[in-house]
Amino acid sequence: MTTKHLNRIYPLSREKVTIHDAFWAPRQEINRTKTIPYQYRQCKRTGRIDAFHLDWTPGKKKPHIFWDSDAAKWIEAASYSLTHHPDSELEVLVDDVIDLIVSAQQDDGYLNIYYTAVEPEKRWTDLEGGHELYCAGHMIEGAVAYYEVTGKRKLLDAVCRYADYIASVFGTEEGKMKGYPGHEEIELALIKLYRVTQNEKYLELSRYFVDERGTSPHYFDMERQARNHEGHLKPVVGHLEGEDVNKYHQSHLPVREQEHAEGHSVRAMYLYSAMADLAYEIGDENLFNTCKRLWSHLVHKRMYITGGIGSSEKNEGFTSDYDLPNETSYAETCAAIGLVFWNHRMVQYECDSKYTDLLERALYNAVLAGVSLDGEKFFYANPLESKGDKHRSEWFDVACCPPNLSRLLASLEEYIYSESDHDLIVHLYVQSRLQTELAGKKVTIEQTSNYPWEPQVDFAIQLQEKARFGLKLRIPNWTSRYRLEVNGEETDEGVTLEHGYVRIERDWQDGDTVSLTMDMPVFxxxxxxxxxxxxxxxxxxxxxxxxxxxxxxxxxxxxxxxxxxxxxxxxxxxxxxxxxxxxxxxxxxxxxxxxxxxxxxxxxxxxxxxxxxxxxxxxxxxxxxxxxxxxxx
Known part of the structure; x- marks a missing residue:
């Protein structure tokens, strides 16, 4: 569910799109039948699910500070999978996990395994490294996804209570904490929660977290001093000082003043995604221009050819311009996924093919490399060179990447098409069936292709009655020539090229066809x-x-x-x-x-x-x- 603002386009929801593509459909099937069940078993085996019983005692293995997020992303992936593949057993399993999660919620709305069971006295004392708000964000995303697919409100109501509590703790008002998350995520999640509830409190809380970041006096500097420079992040950034440590979590400057992609690459992508979402919702041209500035710097100075980002294991992120080593490249899978998220949001605000070109590059290369063909082994880091000693793993102590991959693959439908009041936009060439309404008329589009192996894409249009609208098809940056046919004939009538999308406006009739054939050389x-x-x-x-x-x-x-x-x-x-x-x-x-x-x-x-x-x-x-x-x- 997405609102329209300022003539922006908006992505078509998953339930309107069915993928039956020779490339992606088998991968989604493996994700549904193997990866999602496998990840549940891993979460169960490692204690991530049962930790919500809050029965940790000294001497037992401590829950990690981010375990909540792994369970939440699994719920999100399972939810998306249920969109086109109803599965009563999976739905019951998700319900059981949700019941357990909700049972862990505190009377004031707080919901976090570690800071409830292990260190309750330290709640909100380590925003820089404690991952509380990060975990809250992923729990919100999981709740929104499950509600959208099933209509069940139990987890949604719980995260609304949690978000209400967070809003009572943080803000500029007297008596509130002026903090923000060290690991961004809740900012974009709150916008999702706003879109599904239309409660502007959540939009304003997201805006607060974005706007407060990096302001002076610097919150993390004060927090570190209060903690005597201890905390969960010390092993990672303890050797850094001042602006260098604050660059790690993109808090070295207020976000609108930032010029360069800095620090931990996943944190950066989640922040930039939230900034693009916020700019979209409130029509903030200045904030969107900041996104464009950061995008340009990243693409031209700090990105691997695969769409991987983050060159150093030491900070799991960016170093300096053009520092892109091959064998030691980090290029975390989660960072590439975040790059997909960000560019998907950017293209809704400004329909320019450069964003979708980058989304596609990351999706087919840096993201897809993160999971084995059998769906049960994963790369955390993705090198561009190996002596033969780099292999995917079955699981990780820090297991953010596997469920992140699953939720993206299970939600691929929402990345293919967008709409405006007058246009249907095709971003990705994935064989699929789209059913929607445009210009007040029911429209069905059958997209047929053998992409990415073959360069021809065909569209068959089904209409109950004649309708006038624009059909926009992306011309990828990897092709220099293309051929466009309508009903079997080349035509220029009603055809324009706008920011990398060819647009055909005409009075469409049932049975019309469009064919796009692109040169696909090796280069x-x-x-x-x-x-x-x-x-x-x-x-x-x-x-x-x-x-x-x-x-x-x-x-x-x-x-x-x-x-x-x-x-x-x-x-x-x-x-x-x-x-x-x-x-x-x-x-x-x-x-x-x-x-x-x-x-x-x-x-x-x-x-x-x-x-x-x-x-x-x-x-x-x-x-x-x-x-x-x-x-x-």
């Missing part, structure tokens, strides 16, 4: 020369997919491969490899050694064949090295 990407790990190297791309070399396909070491500038590429679809992929083949050369001497005066090569596979599919076979950036000569 070479080169990094800015300041990216030292990519100097003299090339990365291959076809459509939205970034490719890599995996040792499983090569006799020569992938680190020794050098791709001639003159090499041509052949695209070969291999149905039996990695669940079916389009591989890229080419002739190349591999460095060899004339002797066993460590250092030699001559260099020699041998001709070799290379096969590049989509980056998202790496590490699903035997152990072996991997490179995205290969040498070129």
């Amino acid at each position: 070479r990407n080169y990094a800015h020369p300041a990216v030292k790990d990519a100097v003299g190297k090339v990365a291959l791309q076809r459509g939205p997919l970034i490719y890599c070399l995996e040792q499983a396909d090569h006799e020569a070491s992938v680190f020794a491969v050098e791709l001639p500038e003159s090499s041509d590429f052949q695209v070969v679809f291999e149905e039996d490899v990695l669940n079916g992929i389009a591989a890229i083949e080419a002739k190349a050369y591999a460095r060899t050694s004339a002797s066993e001497e460590l250092y030699q005066t001559d260099k020699s090569f041998k001709e070799t064949a290379i096969k590049a596979i989509p980056y998202f599919a790496w590490d699903n076979r035997e152990d072996g090295a991997m490179v995205v950036w290969m040498k070129e000569y």
